[in-house]
Amino acid sequence: MRLLPRASRRALIAAGAVGALAMGVTVALPVVNAMAASGCAVTYTTNQWQGGFTANITIKNLGDPINGWTLGFTFPNSGQKVTQGWSATYAQSGANVTAASMSYNGSLATNASTGIGFNGSWTTANPLPTTFTLNGVVCTGATTPSSPAPSSPAPSSSPSASPRPSTSPSASPSPSQPVGQTPVAINGQLRVCGVNLCNRFNRPIQLRGMSTHGIQWFANCYNDNSLNALASDWQADLLRVSMYVQEQGYETNPTGFTNQVNNLVEEATERGLYALIDFHTLTPGDPMYNLDRAKTFFAAVSARHAAKNNVIYEITNEPNGVSWSTIKNYAEQVIPVIRANDPDAVVIVGTRGWSSLGVSEGGNSTEIINNKVNATNVMYAFHFYAASHKDNYRAEVERAAAALPIFVTEFGTVTYTGGGAVDTSSSTAWLDMLDRLKIGYANWTYSDADEGSAAFKPGTCNGGQYAGTAVLTESGNFMRSRIRTPDNFPTS
Ligand code: IDC
Secondary structure, three states: OOOOOHHHHHHHHHOOOOOOEEEEEEEOOOOEOOOOOOOEEEEEEEEEEOOEEEEEEEEEEOOOOEEOOEEEEEOOOOOOEEEEEEOOEEEEEOOEEEEEOOOOOOEEOOOOEEEEEEEEEOOOOOOOOOOEEEOOEEOOOOEOOOOOOOOOOOOEOOOOOOOOOOOOOOOOOOOOOOOOOOHHHHHOOOEEEOOEEEOOOOOEEOOEEEEOOOOOOOHHHOOHHHHHHHHHHOOOOEEEEEEEOOOOOHHHOHHHHHHHHHHHHHHHHHOOOEEEEEEEOOOOOOHHHHHHHHHHHHHHHHHHHOOOOOEEEEOOOOOOOOOHHHHHHHHHHHHHHHHHHOOOOOEEEOOHHHHOOOHHHOOOOHHHHOOOOOOOOEEEEEEEEOOOOOHHHHHHHHHHOOOOOEEEEEEEOOOOOOOOOOOHHHHHHHHHHHHHHOOOEEEEOOOOOOOOOOOEOOOHHHOOOOOOOOOEOHHHHHHHHHHOOOOOOOOO
16 A cells, blocks of 8 residues: 655645544453353454544453354445455454354354454445444453453464474463464563563573565565465564664555564464564664654554454664663563553563664663563563674673573675675674573574575575575575474474
């Protein structure tokens, strides 16, 4: 979806068109229903603009476990239409809409939630539907008298993943369950434990994966074939979705880029990969410049993915030219927006000097260690480019890693320009250290950009072949062989 040219947008605004509005309704009355083998609560929120909207719906099952569901609701007026949905099969007749579960999200345990959504259009007005049914029963939010309220967030639905064989489509964090083969099926919801990232067995793990290039430029590199190759051939654990804010990115079309990110998160989820949502600020370096955009964006994506167990939020890519206290202040304003929707998700905060822990601006990690972000489940980003950043940076990471949870959300095998030759010895030294310290990483980039850091040869994304080594650059070959080695995730 492209925005209208700037002049036409101004004309629309001048003609009195409404701007983007966020609206929401939660249907969850604290009523106890004596019958109570069924019960549901639905949250329906929209972001809307002139003629269009995105709806995000969370369905919570308050009754007995169900296997397969159909959500029903009625639009308040007949000009409202579902145009494109996700995570459910939609049908509309007049103003009546149904959304039926998919194979991977039909099973909802008691108190489990799942998230679905759609893009829609409207003509005269776009009020929210007020009544929802689940399998024909009106959702009043009633709870079963016999089941106590959950003390922890409900387990999310976890799709089993093709193309990796999965023996367990469930993400229920019970060690007694058979273990699936995808990274998400094995590890489930992650949390920060001390200086590490821990899986559902409370054991430290390292996630290894790839970053997209800017999705405003390389959307053609992210499709079923390329993502199947990442999951199956590369055996990656993680896809970082890199959404630039400037440089023709998010600021030019917030709804379009939010949808593009959401779709890539769904693609990662279908394949059992963790999805790292990167709010790719770069220039200007002060994250506060994008604070309002960040709040809007993270409110939308965290609502959409709240029920998933595989989403990690990176709230600012590379702050530069600003103090750590400014970055911390930004983080402490954005994190609550995410937590309001997705209380248990891990959040990664960029650090001073292009996420160098301060080193590239003459500082070091002490400023963070002495003044940590005031929130739990937080990690700190470190970035390096192996041909530019060597021993002094490695020493600082090793020192910082004893005190801070660190995630290398971006690095290159080349120079910090993104180009030049692969520095194999420095890259090897870096990755050996990250492996030893169990620090997760995403390599820049899973794209066919014409620069040394790209994994694919230029032109690859015009074709359909991504698996194997014939399509890879030197950097791609190096990274594929590092990422393909067994993860040996702890399973008890
Ligand atoms: C670079 C891309 C390049 C693009 C440029 C635009 O590789 O194709 O023209 O961004 O700004 C970073 C940034 C990342 C950079 C990368 C390489 O996070 O956006 O990508 N890099 O320069 N930090 C250090 C290096």
